[in-house]
Amino acid sequence: MIELTDIHKSFGSKHVLRGVNLTVPTGTSTVIIGGSGTGKSVTLKCILGLVTPDQGEVRINGAPMTDDGREAFLERFGMLFQGAALFDSLPIWQNVAFRLLRGNLKRPKAEAREIAIEKLRRVGLTPDVANLFPAELSGGMQKRVGLARAIATDPQVIFFDEPTTGLDPIMAGVINDLIREIVTEMGATAMTITHDMSSVRAISDNVAMLHEGVIKWTGPIADLDQSGDPYVDQFIHGRATGPIAAVR
Amino acid sequence: MAVARTLGGIGRVTLGSMASIGRAALFMIRAVAAIFTPPFYVREFWHALLTIGYFSLPVVGLTALFTGAALALQIYAGGSRFQAESVVPSIVAIGMVRELGPVLGGLMVAARVASSVAAEIGTMKVTEQIDALVTLSTDPMRYLTAPRVLAATLTVPVLVAVGDIIGIFGGYLVGTGKLGFNASTYLQNTVTYLEFWDVGSGLVKGAVFGFLIALTGCYYGMNSGRGAQGVGRATKSAVVAASVLILAANYVLTEVFFAA
Numbered sequence: 448m449i450e451l452t453d454i455h456k457s458f459g460s461k462h463v464l465r466g467v468n469l470t471v472p473t474g475t476s477t478v479i480i481g482g483s484g485t486g487k488s489v490t491l492k493c494i495l496g497l498v499t500p501d502q503g504e505v506r507i508n509g510a511p512m513t514d515d516g517r518e519a520f521l522e523r524f525g526m527l528f529q530g531a532a533l534f535d536s537l538p539i540w541q542n543v544a545f546r547l548l549r550g551n552l553k554r555p556k557a558e559a560r561e562i563a564i565e566k567l568r569r570v571g572l573t574p575d576v577a578n579l580f581p582a583e584l585s586g587g588m589q590k591r592v593g594l595a596r597a598i599a600t601d602p603q604v605i606f607f608d609e610p611t612t613g614l615d616p617i618m619a620g621v622i623n624d625l626i627r628e629i630v631t632e633m634g635a636t637a638m639t640i641t642h643d644m645s646s647v648r649a650i651s652d653n654v655a656m657l658h659e660g661v662i663k664w665t666g667p668i669a670d671l672d673q674s675g676d677p678y679v680d681q682f683i684h685g686r687a688t689g690p691i692a693a694v695r
Numbered sequence: 696m697a698v699a700r701t702l703g704g705i706g707r708v709t710l711g712s713m714a715s716i717g718r719a720a721l722f723m724i725r726a727v728a729a730i731f732t733p734p735f736y737v738r739e740f741w742h743a744l745l746t747i748g749y750f751s752l753p754v755v756g757l758t759a760l761f762t763g764a765a766l767a768l769q770i771y772a773g774g775s776r777f778q779a780e781s782v783v784p785s786i787v788a789i790g791m792v793r794e795l796g797p798v799l800g801g802l803m804v805a806a807r808v809a810s811s812v813a814a815e816i817g818t819m820k821v822t823e824q825i826d827a828l829v830t831l832s833t834d835p836m837r838y839l840t841a842p843r844v845l846a847a848t849l850t851v852p853v854l855v856a857v858g859d860i861i862g863i864f865g866g867y868l869v870g871t872g873k874l875g876f877n878a879s880t881y882l883q884n885t886v887t888y889l890e891f892w893d894v895g896s897g898l899v900k901g902a903v904f905g906f907l908i909a910l911t912g913c914y915y916g917m918n919s920g921r922g923a924q925g926v927g928r929a930t931k932s933a934v935v936a937a938s939v940l941i942l943a944a945n946y947v948l949t950e951v952f953f954a955a
Contacts, residue, residue, distance in 0.1 A: 497826050521832045532827035535818075546831050550734065596831075606830075 448473050449604070449636065454493055454503035455660075456486070463489050464500070465660035471653075473508075476630045476637040478647050478668075480682060481657035482691060487640040488529075490657065491606050494638075495521075522551060525602035529609040531593035533581040540577035543567060543595045552600055566595040571621055586613045594622060598629060605629065607639040611646045623649035644683055647671075656682065658691060722914050729834070729841035739842040747808050747843065747909070748850030752857065754807055755800045759858035762795050763787060763865030771874050783874065784881045785888035787866035792889065792897045793953075796859040798945050801904035804851055805937035809912040812843055813933035816916025817926035825917070840913040844906060851905025852898040859897060896952045903948060904941050911937040 454467040463486040471477045479487050492498040494505050496517045505512040507520055533542045540563040546552050547559035554562070564574045570591040581589055590613060597605055607626060611619035627650050630637045641647060647654060648668065655665040656679045664676040671683060681689030766787050774780045816839055819825050828835050863885060870876040912933045919929035 492826070495826075495830060497829060518832065521830060524830060526827070526830045528823045528827055530822055532823040534824055534827070545833075549736070550832055 448508055449494060449638070450506040451490070451494070452504045452506070454490070454505070455501045456489055456493060456498060457501055463660055464493070467503070467657070467660065467662055469655055469662055469665065471636060471638055473636050474630070474634045475652040476626070476639065476650050477653045477655060478639045478641060478651035479655045479657050480641065480647060482682070483642075485657050486660050487657055488608060491608060491638065491640060495526075495606075520604070523603040524605070525597035525600065526606040527590070527593045527597045527608060527610055529612060531581070531589040533589055533592055533596070535581055538578050538580055539567070539584070539592055540564065542581065542592060543599050545596060546600050562599060563595070566599050567592070569598070570595045570625060571618070587615065587618055590614060591618070591622070594625065601633055602635060603633075604636045605638075607637065607641070609641055610639060611641065611643045619643065619646065620649075626650045719914060722917070723910055725836050726840045726844050726910055726913065729836040730845050734837060736838050736842055739838060740846055743842045743846035744850055746811075747804070747847050748854060751804050751807055751850075751854055754803050755854045755858045756861045758799050758803050759791070759796060759862035760865040762799055763791055763862030764869045766790055766795065766862070767866035767869040767874065771870075780874075781884070783870055783876065784866070784884035787870070788863050788885045788889045789893055791862035791866070792859045792894045794897075794945075794949075796862055797855045797897045797900035797904060798941065800855045800858040801851065801901065801908065801941045802938055804847075804854065804905070805908045805941060806934055808847065809908050809933040809937040810930050812909060812912030813916040813919070814926055814930045816913055817919030817929040820917065820919050821921055821926060835917070840917070843913055844909040847905035847909035848902050849905070851908070852901035855897055855901035856894075859894065892952070896948070900945060900948050903944050907940045907944060908937045911940060
């Protein structure tokens with residue numbers, strides 16, 4: 448279980464997070480929705496320690512996140528970045544098998560390559576892309592490679608940052624199904640940031656609405672349409688008028 | 696009021712400068728610690744050796760060749776004013792190995808390596824590749840900085856040594872081909888007046904310059920701003936800072952090695 452308690456984070460005079468409280472139960476898929484610049488990515492980065500909160504606490508399975516705890520957490524963690532964040536200097540298979548080629552999870556090279564190709568196949572890519580470099584792939588293919596890398600070591604916790612951005616509707620559907628499958632089959636805990644409402648409905652067990660640095664509403668996906676929250680209603684229906692200002 | 700504003704401005708600039716120096720010093724300490732503590736990324740180290748060392752050979756070699764040749768002409772022209780043309784071989788050799796080889800070689804490597812390292816790491820930062828490394832349980836200091844800093848510290852002295860030889864050869868070509876020196880006399884004078892510490896001090900300078908070049912490139916890359924402009928600014932700052940640091944370190948080292 449991931450728990451965020453009263454997380455605050457400012458960058459200079461800009462207060463991005465103003466007291467985020469959120470609980471992500473183990474083995475569930477939680478999606479954070481919210482407008483651009485509301486602090487969704489910063490929230491994920493606070494959990495990972497990429498950004499240090501000014502105030503508040505992150506707890507993993509009840510224990511506060513320390514440096515040692517973070518290392519252990521990252522060992523069983525995978526993440527799909529918004530822009531895929533593939534390493535330009537490495538061929539695709541080595542990107543996917545990055546963790547399997549070094550560190551505690553190191554495997555023989557041939558085995559690591561085999562696993563990488565299997566994961567590539569799982570995200571709908573053929574083995575012939577394995578030896579290409581990221582720059583030789585389209586944005587959508589890079590995204591799928593990023594997903595293959597995120598699931599390469601069968602992690603228990605996976606974060607997805609805008610998983611369907613830049614993908615065509617069919618591939619977005621494939622990725623949504625895959626995320627759902629990973630959470631269901633592997634029992635992984637997933638946290639996703641997205642603006643894509645079809646993705647929200649396809650992959651989430653729970654939804655949290657982040658606005659102006661605080662969680663405005665949280666609840667199961669089944670309750671999303673009847674949330675009664677004006678922020679959620681405006682966001683999920685994409686209305687220009689409502690409590691969320693169109694110009695931010 | 697104006698005085699208070701001026702003093703306030705000076706204070707802000709001073710505090711800002713101190714904070715920058717502190718950040719750079721902490722980065723250096725972390726980089727050095729990363730070199731000596733596991734995990735070690737051997738593949739990245741070999742790759743850095745190749746890109747920083749081997750691929751810098753042409754630019755360092757050409758710089759040294761033309762510098763040695765020009766130096767021979769200058770010393771001959773200057774020496775002829777007081778009938779000291781015979782000092783050309785020894786002064787070319789001493790000048791190359793003590794000063795021009797390390798400094799010009801260092802500056803050329805700074806232009807080539809500090810810029811590429813800052814741009815590469817800066818691009819990795821703005822495209823979230825550095826964040827991705829962290830999520831893959833890989834410390835960017837160990838994976839990106841340590842191999843580059845170690846490789847540059849080890850290879851720049853080698854580049855300086857090669858540059859010294861090529862520079863002396865440039866002087867030899869001009870001395871024997873244009874200035875009328877006897878080939879064997881030129882070589883004999885080159886070797887006779889050259890002392891071990893002349894060469895050794897240049898190599899030590901090379902190691903220090905290599906360390907500063909890679910460290911500066913990594914520091915500015917890791918602290919790059921957002922977007923293409925941020926990477927461009929980081930790259931420019933890395934080259935300028937590395938060049939100035941090389942010249943400043945050269946003075947300090949020369950003072951330490953040769954001051955009476």
